Amino acid sequence: SLPQKTRAAEISPPGKVRFFKAEAFREPIIYLFALSGLAALAYEIIWTRILVLALVVDAYAFSLMLSIFLGGIAIGSYLGSTLLKRYKGGYLLFGIVQALIGTSAIISFMLMDRIPALQRAISLGDSLYWQKSMLVMFAKSNLLMLLPVLVNGMAFPLAVQIFVRKIKTLGSRVGELYFANTLGAIGGSLLAGFLLIPLVGIQKALLIIASLSVLIGIVAILKGGPRSPILRYATSGGFIVVLVVLISLLGEVSAYGFRQIPTYRNARLLWYKECFDNTIMVTEDLGHDKTRRLLINRNQATSTDLIGQRKNQILGHLPIWFNPEARKALVICFGSGGTAGTIGAYSEISSIDCVEISPTVIECNHFFRDFNRDIVADPRIRIIINDGRNHLQTTKEKYDIITLEPMHPGLSGVVSLYTVEFYRVCQRRLNRSGVVCQWVPLYSMSVKDAKSIIRSFCLTFPHSSFWIVGQEGVLLGSSKPQEMDFAKLKVLFDIPAVKSHLARVLIDNPVTVLSYFVMGEEALLAYTSGAPVVTDDFPVIEYSIPRSKNRFLYEEIAELQQGQDTIAAYLTGVSAREKEELEMRIRNAGLGRTSMLRGFEAYRKGDYRQAFEHFSRCLELDYDQAYIKHFMKRICYRFADAYAARGKFEEARAFCLQAMVLDPDDPETHLALGVANRSCGDLEEALKQFSLALKIKPDYRKARDWFERTTSELAQPKPPSETEKSQR
Incomplete structure (x- = not known):
């Protein structure tokens, strides 16, 4: 055999290894292809942001979008290689392809923006709801990206x-070509995500990148297009004309994301911002309630409706009632600030850390000041822009209360705040008597999903309890046995700031809240036995929840509450007689709550007469009267509006009178009845109702406007009647 040095010399390449040759970078194609890579990744970022607004984005949606993008690239490469077998190619063909990328991107966006909302055609009661939703998702993604x-x-x-x-x-x-293209792709992702979208918005960012693609094409055509200069300039000019026409046809859609909300026609936009990571908007319903909603990428994060605010408050009150000695609180996810504002109502709390991942959510908080007690201005609060889990893993602080209300766990990435590992991090950051309070949505998921969340929580915290507020659950966990001093609870309930805050969500006595209790730790572990545990390595609910988007667990909640535990074991500071009386009142409340849930189910399905009957049963059982009357009034208003729209004003007035019987002290009811009286031609009675509305609420601007308009009309001389004319 040859000596080792000889063998090495024979197999070594001659000369020096040069990774990049200077002549490679003298050719225009490498720069054009680098810019093409920049545009490609910029498109992907922009398309993702568009589809996030058009679809409910979960783990499946991202997989689907990525598969269409990569599949399209693969098929396109095959078509390109096939094309080269028939045609010479060169700069002309490359330029035409680049220009077509830009024009087709605009055309695809226009088509998607103008097609009907296919999702609305799928009924929530459809047994194939998830499968059909995936088909709609696939169709929209293809329409936007495939061409x-x-x-x-x-x-x-x-x-x-x-x-x-x-x-x-x-x-x-x-390799050199790929290097240039990949370098451009890195730049494109940074340019689109961190510069273009925050500065000019999604739509303009798309137009800028599309114009760049057309410009790349024009440069390539001018470089190596037809030999005739006239043809080169004509081809380039043709693409410029097409680009200008498409941009003018598209026009500027102000607040593009707002139009992607399924109910946008029934709301007005108060605030809108497209940030580098999401699109955030605040809307206000056009109906009687004027409900304000905070939406992140079209998904509702929170709202000011009674159901949402009551749940937000319970997430703040409940941990304090179980740990009245608490001084330091942590709120993960600011939302509308309702939970942080609730905690701020207790002067004993010395510091409130609020962790919010999006600075834009804090930026728009002024729209919710009336509902969060302007908590951002409270000197005790510290706003921390960070991921909640990351904050807990890096901070040295320890807390008496940790409460959190993240987005729905079915949305992509949110599951990290529902895993066993996350709960263990929370446990390490609690003081010895600290409590954790976690929101559990009991809708848009299956019973099995809910059991998985509950079991994961209970396996971490040795002492747990489960509460149901309407159709939403609340988990309370601690290392120490949970006790509630009823005498101290009544004292806390009577704190003026707390009492007025609770009054906003129509809670006027502690028994109402105690009736929300469902189960303690032993019953919870038995109830959730066999449910899969949610872990970082096995985030099962992230993939199972999206398949149950159309599920509402009213029947299951009602069944669960019928076998509820007793709260008595958790109460101290109460005599045996008081405890017995409380248990009886809570049992009666359980019956009323079952009727309420059936009423909510009928309400959701649009069967308002059936809902009204169930709610009436709640009143007979003396359950949560003010809360139930609120929804009964909503039903009366719905019927009144429907009859008024058909010109049946007497019927509309009858429903307004029914709302008046339910709550004669509500200024909105007086306003509605006044408007109904005007429609019936009874201006004197209308003026009386507007006056009553202003007497109850002097700053009620809408009632003031109607009062002044009606007063002006009554002051005008009446035209003579037909009888008076004949007498003359």
Whole structure:
């Protein structure tokens, strides 16, 4: 055999290894292909943001979008290589492809923006709801991305054909081309996500990148297009004209994301911002309630409706009632600030840390000041812009209370705040008597999903309890046995700031809250036996919840509450007689709550007469009267509006009178009855109702406007009647 040095010399390549040759960077195609890579990744970022607004984004949605993008690139590359077998290629074909990428991106966006909302055609009661939703998701994603992605895939073989002239340099040349394209792609993702979208918005960002694609195409055509200069300029000019026409046809859609909300026609936009990570908007319903909603990427984060605010308050009150000695609190997810504002109502709390991942949510908090007690201005609060879990893992602080209300766990990424590992991090950051309070939505998921969340929580905290507020659950966990001093609870309930805050959500006595209790730790572990545990390695609910988006667990909640535990075991500071009386009142409340849930189910289905009957049963059982009357009034208003729209004003007035019987002290009811009286031609009675509304609420601007208008009309001389005319 040959000596080792001889063998090494024979197999070593001659000369120096040069990673990049200078002549490679003298050719225009490498720069054009780098810009093409920049545009490609910028498109992907922008398309993702568009689809996030058009779809409910979960783990499946991201997988679907990525598969369409990569599949389109692969098919496009195959088509490009096939094209080269028939045509010479060169700069002309590369330029046409680039220009087509830009124009097709605009056309696809226009088509998607103008098609009907396919999702609305799918009934929530459809047994194939998830499968049909996936088909809609697939159709929308293809409509937006497939055509430009197919054309984009053709660019690579065309660029290789231009750049590679000798077969022996194929490997090095393709590597250099890929280097330039990948470098451009990195720049494109940074440009679109961190610069263009925050500065000019999603739509304008798309138009800028589409214009860049057309510009790349024009440069390529001018470089190596038809030999005739006239043809080169004519081809380039043609693409410019097409681009200008498309941009003018598209026009500027102000607040593009707002139009993607299924109910946007029934709301007005108060605030809108497209940030580098999400699109945030605040809307206000056009109905009687004027409910304000905070939406993140079209998904509702929180609202000011009675159901949402009551739940937000319970997430703040409950941990304090179980730990009245608490001084330091942590709120994860600010939302509308309702939970943080509730905690701030207790002067004993010395510091409140609030962790919110999006600074824009804090920026728009002024729209919710009336509901969060302007908590951001409270000197005790510290706003921390961070991920909640990351904060807990890095802080050295320990807390007496940790309460959190993240987005729905079915949305992509949210599951990290529902795993066993997360709860263990919370446990380490609690003081010895500290408590954790976690929101559990009992809708848009299956019973099995809810059991998985509850079991994961209970396996971490040795002492747990489960509470149900309407159709939403609340978990309370601690290391020490949970006790509630009823005598102290009544004292806390009578704190003026707390009492007025609770009055906003129509809670006027502690028994109402105690009736929300369902189960303690032993019953919970038995109830959730066999449910899969949610962990970081096995986030099962992230994949199972999206399949149950159309589920509402009214029947299951009602069944669960019928077998509820007794709260008596958790109460101290109460005599045996008081405890017995409380248990009896709570049992009666349980019957009323079952009727309430059936009423909510009928209300959701649009069967308002059936809902009204169930709610009436709640009143007979003396359950949560003010809360139930609120929804009964909503039903009366719905019927009144429906009859008024059909010109049946007497029937509309009858329903307003029914609302008046339910709550004669509500200024809104007096206003509605006044408007109904005006429609019936009874201006004197209308004026009387507007006056009563202003007497109850002097700053009621809408009632003031109607009062002044009606007063002005009554002051005008009446036209003579037909009888008076004949007498003259």
